Amino acid sequence: MSLNLRARERFFGETMQEVIQNFPGELPRDAVGLWQIIPTGREGFGLSGDELAEFVSLCVAELLAQGAKPVVGGGGTKYDWIYQPQYCETNEIILDAVMKEWLASGAPDCDPGGLWFALPSPYVGNRE
Template identity: 55%
Template sequence: MKLDTRHKIYGHTIAEHIDTLPDELEVDAVGLWQIVPAGRDGFQLGSAELTEFIRQCILALLASGAKPVKGGGGTKFDWILQTHYGESDLEIANSIVSEWLETGAGDVSPGGMWFALPSPSVGFS
């Protein structure tokens, strides 16, 4: 994956995208549904490069303190911490990428995997 590849609309590089992606965590969770199309459509990455892009984005989010979560739904949207992906950041990232590949490596539903910072305003069940 060439880290200097530029986004076809916004012009930033892959390296810049990965480095700044965790900045959104202060405002909102980041969904896998956002990461996949950024790589596939925005940076026009093929399968192997897209897989590595997703892994690197997840690693950046985890390194910033985010945890893998899914929505709890209901009248109050609570995050449900997903602990079954492993212990280390690399193990978690690899498990999530493997799951994505096993389910067809397609676009992801907004109801799927997210990454959120633990905080008093974000309830992890």
């Protein structure tokens, strides 16, 4: 399957390629969550099924390529984000594990408390 990366997002008019490339722009300020990516594909581009999975995969791959790692919120700890090492170390393995987990759960929109991607920083701790 191959998405039309020139398709325009319904609300803001960016191309799919621009949206995929722009998600990592948030990383210097904050983490990017699956709860942001998935609805963008569903509502912004009208994607479902395999097309939605491909969009999510491309977005996560771009975040990983820009140095982001999987994290969850660090509420109750001294960190903003807690690194999730169960997804392994290489981008390819992380992407595969994240996608398998999301698809196995029924491909939900995900809640804001779920999986995010953040750049390593003093605000990201190891799993405690």
